[in-house]
Amino acid sequence: MTAPHALSPAQALPRLQDLIVLDVRTPGEYATGHLPGALNIPLDHLSRALPAIRHAAGHGDILVVCASGARSDTARTTLAEHGVDTATLTGGTGAWAAAGHDLHRPEQASRLPWGMERQVRLTAGTLVLAGLGLGPIHPALRLVSAAVAGGLAFSAVTDSCGMAAVLARLPHNRPRRADIDAALAALLDRQHRR
The missing domain is CATH 3.40.250.10 (Rhodanese-like domain)
Known part of the structure; x- marks a missing residue:
């Protein structure tokens, strides 16, 4: 070009x-x-x-x-x-x-799939809530929330998204x-x- x-x-x-x-x-x-x-x-x-x-x-x-x-x-x-x-x-x-x-x-298309950014927000939020909610049962599960937070920070710094790459492989995104x-x-x- x-x-x-x-x-x-x-x-x-x-x-x-x-x-x-x-x-x-x-x-x-x-x-x-x-x-x-x-x-x-x-x-x-x-x-x-x-x-x-x-x-x-x-x-x-x-x-x-x-x-x-x-x-x-x-x-x-x-x-x-x-x-x-x-x-x-x-x-x-x-x-x-x-x-x-x-x-x-x-x-x-009467019911369109969600965009990738929305899928990432839902997945990240769900994982954080699960880690925090299950933390009292087993404190190590809070590490799930920490891992997601770290992944989001890394995603922002590198302008890449590992979670989006994983979600893109799901059947509804293929x-x-x-x-x-x-x-x-x-x-x-x-x-x-x-």
Whole structure:
């Protein structure tokens, strides 16, 4: 990509029709709202999609998107290590929506899965409460609360989240094979139209 490695929503908006947009969030997060035309390739499926992404990169610029920018930056780094130059959307879909730009949502989804940040908050809160609540029974169980607190502090300092990585592997956060195959087919189809 000849452009910078990060585009603000204002910079990305006029180029959106010309960009190949890859959303690296979980399928549940993607379903809650994504950039128009974005293809869902979850971060942990990037290696499977690498050949199609590499091929498509030869036919257009790629913008990698996530919720806040952290996972898309990881994806950009991984793709760069494999010779694929991409850009990320500064602030992710959160910044895109905050700037007043539309997010597309599936019409058929009556009950959407929770976003990853909400799942992490629920899990962390539940573990802390369990550690504190069961602490009087066995004081060592309070260490669960301490471990979660330490993990959250580490997550903030490193801008990564181990709990999100674990939660992303749960069945409701996993993409269906057909969805990945459709995204790869759309990626290949898009590059043929260039």
